[in-house]
Amino acid sequence: MTGLIGAIEANVLPTPGGGDRQAKKRVGQSPWVRRTLIASAFLLAALLLLLPVVVIFVEALGLGLGAYFDAILEPSTLHAVFLTLLTAVVVVPVNIAFGISAAWCITRFEFTGKKLLITVIEIPFSISPIVAGVAYLFLYGSQGLLGPLLAAHDIQIMFSLPAIFLASMFVTSPFVARELIATMQVQGNEYEEAALSLGASGFRTFLLITLPNMKWGLLYGALLCNARVMGEFGAVSVVSGSIRGQTNTLPLQIELLFNDYSAVGAFAAATLLTLLALISLAAKLWLERHR
């Protein structure tokens, strides 16, 4: 690590005497200031972002490859990976559907309460996930509002997969909607009006005009949503019950292993979550390059 930081410093830090030539220009434009700023940005990024990620891998591999793979192939860790992916597969499409309808509604129609709807959609952004989890508990838990009703019909929502899906959906619902509302507001609805006036049906218009126009926003939102779903801890922690091999997601598994003095196990599981996140990041970069 120090080697990397050293290299960054060597490349970016100013050489002595080089910075005074353009001193008459504005402060922010002097190369010395610029270089210092860039260097400190790199340094901070390395210290705050890159170093922790490197540490995860170093710690995970601390006892050698054999121990690392033993930790990853532990059945409850494998199940946690499966459950985390399953949650993403369930939650992301639902939030895509929700996001499209919400954005369509908000950007293409005028109605009273529109501002209110936009605010409501953004509630999950401003509420701490743990509050969301507790709210679900008060709603669907045995001693909650709907508890007796659910118990009477023998329906178990809390501490089972539906609870994990619901909590994840709540926390990540604004991602697609927000991305799409921004995209669609910029685009306006001239093309759609043209299509409609030329006799296309509403569905055809949606499929051939609206959807292609929103596709980058949609993919970007879905990607953010996906990353957030896989990493969600607070809300899921409250409603999952943490049953190993059944309702323990990858972030919960990491916490459990860490608390239980299994550093290698915890860091190995963390590398898996990090890899999933890096895949999302790579997909995002690819998207940005191809848009």
Added chain:
Amino acid sequence: MSLRNLARLGLTALFLTGLVAGGVRAQAEEVAAVSPSGILNVSYDVGRELFAELNPVFQRQWLEKTGAEVTVDQSHGGTSKQARSILEGLQADVVTFNQVTDVQLLHDKGGLIPADWQAKFPNRSSPFYSLPAFLVRAGNPKNIQDWDDLIRDDVAVIFPNPKTSGNARYTYLAATAYALEKFAGDQALATEFVKKIFARVPVFDAGGRASTTTFVEREMGDVLITFEAEVQGIRKEFGADRFEAVTPSVSLLAEFPVAVVDKVAEKRGSQAVATAYLDFLYSPEAQDIIASHAYRVTDAGVMQRHAANFPEVRLVTAEDVFGGWEKIAAEHFASGGLLDRAFVNQ
């Protein structure tokens, strides 16, 4: 990406969602149908490895005895949160906790277990126990031997915040019990003594795990106070040659209470296997495994075999010294109580 590809992607996602939804429903039905073949043990946060070793032995014994397969699923977490989850519907057949008060909650707040749950299994329904003990750096450079050493000016003490951590509440009570004996029952002098210990703590973390990090990785303090069973775990994880365990002359009995959650077990028809599971924890074979994880057990033969790991200590109980957990909650831990008086200015 073309529109057609996007549509295909969407359809695939929809298909997968349907598949998953179907799978979930199938799984839910399966769980409902075959529930008695598996039980859920809801447990405290650091017992993962212990029960991972115990459960297969029980499964084998159950198979030999009844010819039926049984699985034991585990959920681990802080026991206050676990109790809360069970009250809200987590389908626990048995609990194996590290706080008596959190098991009691299942009776008080939900009527899920009978009032006399502590009479259902031997030894007040506590198949094993531990005690607050000391972990010092190799060679014990500050020569810390007993509670008296913790108020010395040259000693820095690490344990979590007793306002937030059950672990630290045991430390507080053990130190108070020691001081009450030392000062012949004078509560004011005992509070003064505990206050002096608190003054030696440079940082109060929120929980036991964070304090371990402070002591082991930030290398702060001369002594970490935590359960004896964890002291062993820390030595194993971070190096036995870096730390030594010190057992004080007196400490507080920390019970690890168990109970069958009757309301859940009745509904699932799992009472027989749940009871058998908890009985199994008292069997010599299980007690031997438990003792090898540094918990003290009641089986005399097993304790004798592991005697080297368990130095002599005089244990006092919450009941004998403080009149029970209810009284402790009211007198010590209630807002403005004795803990607050000792913890002032921290």
